[in-house]
Structure formats: structure tokens, C-alpha cells
Amino acid sequence: MNGIRVLVIGGSGFVGRYLMNYFSCHGTSTSGETGYIKLNITDTKSLNIILKEENPDLVINASGITNVDYCETHIDEAMKINGFAVENLANAAEDVGATSCHISTDYVYSGEGCKYTEEDETKPVNVYGKSKLLGEQLIRGRKNIILRISTPYGFNITKKKITFLEFIVSNLKSKKPVKIVDDQFTTPTFLNEIPIAIETLYDLKKTGIYNLGSTECLSRFEFAEIVSTVFRLNNELILKAKTSEIPFIAKRPKNCCMSNEKLKSITKIGDIKNNLEALSHSFLP
Ligand SMILES: NC(=O)c1ccc[n+]([C@@H]2O[C@H](COP(=O)([O-])OP(=O)(O)OC[C@H]3O[C@@H](n4cnc5c(N)ncnc54)[C@H](OP(=O)(O)O)[C@@H]3O)[C@@H](O)[C@H]2O)c1
Numbered sequence: 001m002n003g004i005r006v007l008v009i010g011g012s013g014f015v016g017r018y019l020m021n022y023f024s025c026h027g028t029s030t031s032g033e034t035g036y037i038k039l040n041i042t043d044t045k046s047l048n049i050i051l052k053e054e055n056p057d058l059v060i061n062a063s064g065i066t067n068v069d070y071c072e073t074h075i076d077e078a079m080k081i082n083g084f085a086v087e088n089l090a091n092a093a094e095d096v097g098a099t100s101c102h103i104s105t106d107y108v109y110s111g112e113g114c115k116y117t118e119e120d121e122t123k124p125v126n127v128y129g130k131s132k133l134l135g136e137q138l139i140r141g142r143k144n145i146i147l148r149i150s151t152p153y154g155f156n157i158t159k160k161k162i163t164f165l166e167f168i169v170s171n172l173k174s175k176k177p178v179k180i181v182d183d184q185f186t187t188p189t190f191l192n193e194i195p196i197a198i199e200t201l202y203d204l205k206k207t208g209i210y211n212l213g214s215t216e217c218l219s220r221f222e223f224a225e226i227v228s229t230v231f232r233l234n235n236e237l238i239l240k241a242k243t244s245e246i247p248f249i250a251k252r253p254k255n256c257c258m259s260n261e262k263l264k265s266i267t268k269i270g271d272i273k274n275n276l277e278a279l280s281h282s283f284l285p
Pocket of ligand 1: 009010011012013014015016028029030032039040042061064065066067081103104105106132149150152161
């Protein structure tokens with residue numbers, strides 16, 4: 001971004017690290033490991049100091065407790081980090097005149113509908129979704145962008161956790177079968193499209209809620225099949241499972257497919273097969 005100073009909160013995460021690379025900017029991690037500014041988002045004093053020092057034009061919040069089952073048993077922590085701290089960040093950003101972009105989730109919906117628009121009712125079924133919704137609610141209507149994403153797919157530069165795409169590719173490459181549910185539906189978000197959407201919204205001075213996901217609404221099983229086909233792996237190793245067979249702690253919404261029409265009118269959203277083809281060129285031997 002020409003001359004624009006960006007700061008990524010949660011830069012050490014899967015999405016955050018990709019954003020830092022794209023914008024060639026600074027980012028934070030909780031441990032302050034090399035290459036990152038140390039920050040716990042619940043520490044308002046440090047948050048204000050860092051924002052003043054960095055003086056960004058745009059602050060992107062890609063931080064959060066993202067383990068859905070962990071959130072279910074650590075309610076206060078989830079609400080503090082994914083919820084209340086989001087307001088502190090918005091305040092700190094406003095104090096230095098920065099726009100903030102908060103990354104949220106399709107899990108704010110109940111999962112009983114299909115192709116949710118930004119205006120549709122939010123009714124999360126688990127603590128993670130409730131904590132993310134709290135974060136949204138505390139900053140809505142201010143000078144910021146709320147970008148809801150869903151099952152982001154791409155390769156994780158940080159290697160701290162394995163993404164759904166990496167799980168499928170690595171297991172099938174090793175000829176190991178994988179059990180994937182066919183009764184949870186999503187509109188997966190292409191990792192590469194996240195910074196482009198943010199950049200476009202910022203440049204156009206847009207604020208408010210935007211859903212960023214694929215046009216295709218797929219079950220996780222169907223998504224895994226497309227991955228396997230594009231990466232030229234063995235589809236027969238993908239076994240169908242039901243959500244009820246997997247010992248999840250938190251309830252999972254059934255169908256959180258989001259409509260991308262609002263964002264599609266201002267930024268290009270590619271189709272899953274083409275996006276995966278592009279990724280496969282950097283991954284195949
Ligand atoms: N991945 C998904 O499936 C998905 C789907 C929808 C929405 N989202 C949203 O997208 C965002 C990015 O997700 P992700 O997959 O990139 O997450 P991730 O890989 O788990 O990374 C989470 C980031 O948050 C940071 N963090 C955790 N607790 C913090 C705290 N108390 N203070 C400051 N930073 C803290 C972590 O820092 P350390 O690692 O240094 O501790 C890390 O940088 C999240 O807001 C998530 O809710 C993700």
C-alpha cells in the first residue's frame with residue numbers, strides 16, 4: 001500500500017503473518033519473538049503505547065483465541081480476548097487517527113440458514129462465536145471495517161498450526177485416509193484475497209461489515225474432494241463422516257455459508273478451483 005502504515009495485531013498467526021508479508025508491515029505476537037512486537041491485546045496500557053509508537057493509518061486485528069473447543073471451556077478468557085479487548089483496540093486506533101479492520105467469523109451465525117448476508121440475524125451456537133460477536137458489537141458503527149471470513153485456505157507460513165488444506169494435502173500425500181464431515185457447510189475464504197479485500201475497502205474509505213468467502217457453498221467433505229482433485233491426490237482416501245461421530249466439545253453450526261455479493265461488487269473473488277490451482281503450483285514437486 002503506497003505510503004500507508006499498517007500494523008497487524010496477531011501478526012504471528014496464520015492470517016496475520018500473511019497480512020504482514022503482503023503489507024510489508026509490523027505485527028505483534030504475545031511472546032514478542034524475533035520479528036514481532038510483544039503485545040497482549042488485553043493490556044490496554046501497552047496497546048496505547050504501541051499504537052502511539054507505530055502511528056499506523058490502518059490497524060488490522062487478526063488476533064484471537066481461535067480454538068473453538070478451547071473457548072467452550074475457557075469462557076472468560078475467550079470473552080476478554082475475542083470480545084472486550086476488541087473495543088480497547090478500536091479506542092486506541094481512534095486515538096491515533098487510524099482506521100481499524102477487525103477480522104471476524106462466519107461462526108457469528110446460527111448455521112441454520114444459507115448464504116447469510118451482512119444484515120442477517122447473528123445467533124452463535126458456541127462460545128467462540130459468541131465471543132467474536134461481542135467483539136463486533138462493541139465496535140459496530142464506528143470508523144472501522146469488520147471482515148467476516150470462513151475456513152481460510154492457504155499455506156501457513158508460521159507452521160504453528162496446520163490448516164484444513166494442509167491437513168488434507170499432507171495426509172493424502174502420505175497415503176493416509178482422512179475422515180471429513182459432510183454435514184457442515186461453509187464458503188471458504190481464500191487467504192490471498194483477505195489483504196486485497198482490506199486494501200480495497202480502505203482505499204475506497206468503506207466501513208461496516210463485509211462477508212468474504214467463496215461463491216460456492218460446500219460441505220467440508222466436498223471441499224476436501226476438490227483439494228484432492230486439484231493437487232492430483234487420491235480422492236478415495238477421503239472418508240465421509242458425520243459431525244455427531246467426532247468428539248467436538250463445542251457445538252458446530254451446520255451451515256454458515258455467507259453471501260459475498262456486497263464485497264463482490266467492489267473486489268474480485270475467484271472460484272475455489274482456480275484459487276487452489278494457483279496454490280498447487282507452489283506446492284507440487
Ligand atoms: N482460522 C480460521 O478458521 C478462522 C475462521 C474464521 C475467522 N477467523 C478469525 O481470523 C483471525 C485470525 O485467525 P488465525 O487462524 O490466523 O488465528 P491463529 O493462527 O490462531 O492466530 C491467532 C493470533 O492471535 C494472537 N493472540 C492470541 N491471544 C492473544 C492476546 N491475548 N493478545 C494478542 N494477540 C493474541 C496469537 O499470538 P501468539 O501466537 O503470538 O500467541 C496469533 O498471532 C481470528 O480473529 C479468527 O477469529 C479464523
